[in-house]
Amino acid sequence: MTRKIERSVQELYRDDPERADALAFGRRGALKGAALAAMGGAVGAAIPFAGTMPGGTLPALFSRPAAAQGTGPEILRMEGKGPLILQGERPLNAETPETLLDEPVTSARNMFIRNNGGLPDVPADPRGWKLTVDGEVNTKLELTVAELESRFPVITRQLQLECGGNGRSFYAPQTRGNQWGNGAISNGEWTGVRLRDVLQAAGLKPSAVATGHYGADPHLSGEPGRPAIARGMRIAKAMEEDTLLAFRLNGEAIPHLHGAPLRLVTPGWPGSLSQKWLNRIWVRDKPHDGPGMGGTSYRVPVRPIVPGSSNNGADFADLESMPVRSILSSHAHGSRLAAGTRALDLRGAAWAGDLTVQAVHASVDFGATWTEMQVAAPANAHAWQRWTGRVSLPADGYYEVWYRATDSQGRMQPHLPANWNPQGYGGNAISRAAILVG
Structure with a gap:
């Protein structure tokens, strides 16, 4: 006679959630009897508040792997960086565990990594790195980092920088992209000049409505001149007090991995707008249409859609201010x-x-x-x-x-x-x- 082997709590919720609820919670929606004992055994301890555990709630210990279980995520080991959660190697993306964000100001060591292409070469003369501002402006500008610092007021701000996909792993059904938890966030102290001051020096034409940002990071295909990403924002955000052209992080030169010698910092909006290795800002007379714009890229539904359905994003809106x-x-x-x-x-x-x-x-x-x-x-x-x-x-x-x-x-x-x-x-x-x- 073959003995039937019951599935574990984790397996049961994964494979047959309705049966799991019926067995574990019963009709009144609270853990009962043998199911309560089984759940306690599975988590390794009694559950003092089992009576208020909502029906259908899979314990977080199962639904979110932890290092203590020996089933945690792969860890990035890189000189100069803390033990970040590796999200992908090509391009390199890594998340900061929440406990490493226990600093009022995020150190470069503990800052998350978000790339869209490869790493550009380290410039021989960082101070000579050149930014071009062109398009719907009265005067095209070509300014080195040294000229930016000497010509415009330099300010320092603590600014949040968050990936637009932060929290992506919590969606069901699962969506495309790096499965971030909560750690694609940083709060560094950035020093630079206001983008507003530079745009005013160039002289915005009445037709200027948006920016387009370009960096030196090569496309993963290796195709010369093809941008890895080129996002843009409304002129109103570009003209805000805290939108910076940054050349220092926490009082030191920005690490190359984080966009040196010059990066855009667009706080509060998706981090993809904070272009690393910045070398051009194109002022547009229409919303920017570079890679990373339009369709479903950094855009969310104006009206809810069926989870798991396909959609071309035609009626989506750009994600701007990030949610709480x-x-x-x-x-x-x-x-x-x-x-x-x-x-x-x-x-x-x-x-x-x-x-x-x-x-x-x-x-x-x-x-x-x-x-x-x-x-x-x-x-x-x-x-x-x-x-x-x-x-x-x-x-x-x-x-x-x-x-x-x-x-x-x-x-x-x-x-x-x-x-x-x-x-x-x-x-x-x-x-x-x-x-x-x-």
């Missing part, structure tokens, strides 16, 4: 704490594109109740905001820290990523970090 998001930097997902731990001192960061963050809340009982955290003011506009707070734990066991931010217009991170789109932009769902006590 938060990170937990004090505790790694999958952390195991000492027996008897009865409180967690939490800290992290939150940001909201062009807006500010008005509140951050955390929960350890699967969202049944929420504790408000203390949110600091930003160092300046477009800088992230640090948050801190304490939550109580009634006993040893398995917990999940859920954390969410609310922006200055009252929009809160949703429980699931909203507005599904084929390339997974703007997915800013509430995050969950598994914690085991004892």
